[in-house]
Amino acid sequence: MSGGHDEHGHHHREPESVLSLRVRALESLLVEKKLVSSEAVDRIVSAYEQDIGPHNGAKVVARAWVDPAYRARLLADGSAAIEELGFGGVDLQVVENTPGVHNMVVCAKSASTCPRTPRFESGTRAPSFATSYSRSARSEPSG
Amino acid sequence: VNGIHDMGGMHGFGRVEREENEPVFHARWEGRVLGMTRACSVQHIFNIDESRHAIERMAPADYLASSYYERWLDRNIRLLVEKGVITREELERRMAQLAGGTDPATPHSDPKLTARMLRVTKDRTPYRQPGPPPCFALGDRVLTRHDAPVGHTRLPRYARGKPGVIVHVHGTFIFPDTNAHGQGEQPHALYSVRFDAARLWGDSAEPRAPVHIDLWERYLLPDAPARSTS
Numbered sequence: 001m002s003g004g005h006d007e008h009g010h011h012h013r014e015p016e017s018v019l020s021l022r023v024r025a026l027e028s029l030l031v032e033k034k035l036v037s038s039e040a041v042d043r044i045v046s047a048y049e050q051d052i053g054p055h056n057g058a059k060v061v062a063r064a065w066v067d068p069a070y071r072a073r074l075l076a077d078g079s080a081a082i083e084e085l086g087f088g089g090v091d092l093q094v095v096e097n098t099p100g101v102h103n104m105v106v107c108a109k110s111a112s113t114c115p116r117t118p119r120f121e122s123g124t125r126a127p128s129f130a131t132s133y134s135r136s137a138r139s140e141p142s143g
Numbered sequence: 144v145n146g147i148h149d150m151g152g153m154h155g156f157g158r159v160e161r162e163e164n165e166p167v168f169h170a171r172w173e174g175r176v177l178g179m180t181r182a183c184s185v186q187h188i189f190n191i192d193e194s195r196h197a198i199e200r201m202a203p204a205d206y207l208a209s210s211y212y213e214r215w216l217d218r219n220i221r222l223l224v225e226k227g228v229i230t231r232e233e234l235e236r237r238m239a240q241l242a243g244g245t246d247p248a249t250p251h252s253d254p255k256l257t258a259r260m261l262r263v264t265k266d267r268t269p270y271r272q273p274g275p276p277p278c279f280a281l282g283d284r285v286l287t288r289h290d291a292p293v294g295h296t297r298l299p300r301y302a303r304g305k306p307g308v309i310v311h312v313h314g315t316f317i318f319p320d321t322n323a324h325g326q327g328e329q330p331h332a333l334y335s336v337r338f339d340a341a342r343l344w345g346d347s348a349e350p351r352a353p354v355h356i357d358l359w360e361r362y363l364l365p366d367a368p369a370r371s372t373s
Contacts, residue, residue, distance in 0.1 A: 020170065020171070023172040023175050023176055025240075025241055026216075026229075026234060028248040029229050031251070033228065034253070035182060035186060035228070036178070036179055036183075037250070037251055037252055037253040038250060039257060040253060041174070043261060044178040044181050044260055044261070045175070045178055048167050049174070052264055053167065079267065086265075088266050089265060091267075091268050091271065091313075091316075093311070093335075
């Protein structure tokens with residue numbers, strides 16, 4: 001995409017301008033049909049850019065580090081435990097790495113059939129709760 | 144059938160690249176696509192399983208050449224056309240109008256819709272629904288069905304016809320295979336099933352690396368006693 005990270009070997013991509021125009025046209029049609037308002041889209045974009053993201057997962061993990069009771073609740077019922085911190089929107093099962101077990105969370109199939117847009121994954125750098133999205137973790141693990 | 148999206152275990156796509164300080168959206172249009180998708184889903188224009196299946200129906204070459212949000216855009220247009228909300232001609236006309244500097248749509252405000260769209264990130268998901276009690280229990284040995292259904296399924300290709308063990312009973316959840324095709328939600332038991340890597344990948348599998356996959360009960364058969372010693 002425009003970030004330049006997806007360009008190896010791919011070809012015949014639509015120019016950004018055509019994509020952008022198509023998206024604007026779709027939004028215009030949906031606004032006209034009263035199925036969306038541009039303001040609502042603005043609010044969602046802003047929520048994802050500012051409020052939702054790996055930093056929320058980091059808050060959950062940090063709390064589990066310092067609060068053993070919370071850690072136990074998080075491992076027992078992830079969805080309920082993140083609600084305590086004001087988070088939601090996912091059915092969450094939390095797993096913990098131990099000296100003998102390293103968990104790697106991947107999509108069973110592909111990036112586009114992921115359960116949801118990743119919201120709470122805290123990244124593989126978090127020492128206790130490792131998650132990683134990978135298209136082919138088995139043969140080409142990420143660094 | 145085996146869709147192009149069902150790529151677990153395939154190789155040749157290169158390393159997973161990490162981008163320092165990766166932005167949430169790499170271009171403005173990506174965020175607009177996400178917002179429109181959310182509007183469609185909260186108004187029940189399409190459900191999540193229909194939407195995944197729509198992406199799976201992309202032409203394989205297009206699928207592989209598209210970015211994440213390009214697939215979402217393709218999906219949104221495909222479903223909105225199929226459901227009669229828009230036509231492709233209408234979309235082309237609107238693109239031409241916008242390119243010419245005219246936007247016929249009148250902006251409006253819809254606070255109720257906005258609130259519904261924002262609530263999705265706070266509320267519990269609607270996917271857990273009451274259903275029949277589970278037939279399997281922790282520790283039960285199961286065999287996944289060996290089937291390649293034409294429609295949507297959450298049983299990956301690499302895990303068909305494989306023996307595994309029930310390690311967690313999640314509860315009863317909406318069944319994607321029917322919900323994707325207008326055949327109802329049919330909630331029933333969802334399990335975490337553990338598979339030995341060697342049974343999935345063969346002799347070259349990484350040792351001591353079991354794979355856990357969330358699978359619905361209808362993907363599973365009781366394992367024959369003769370296999371249970373393996």
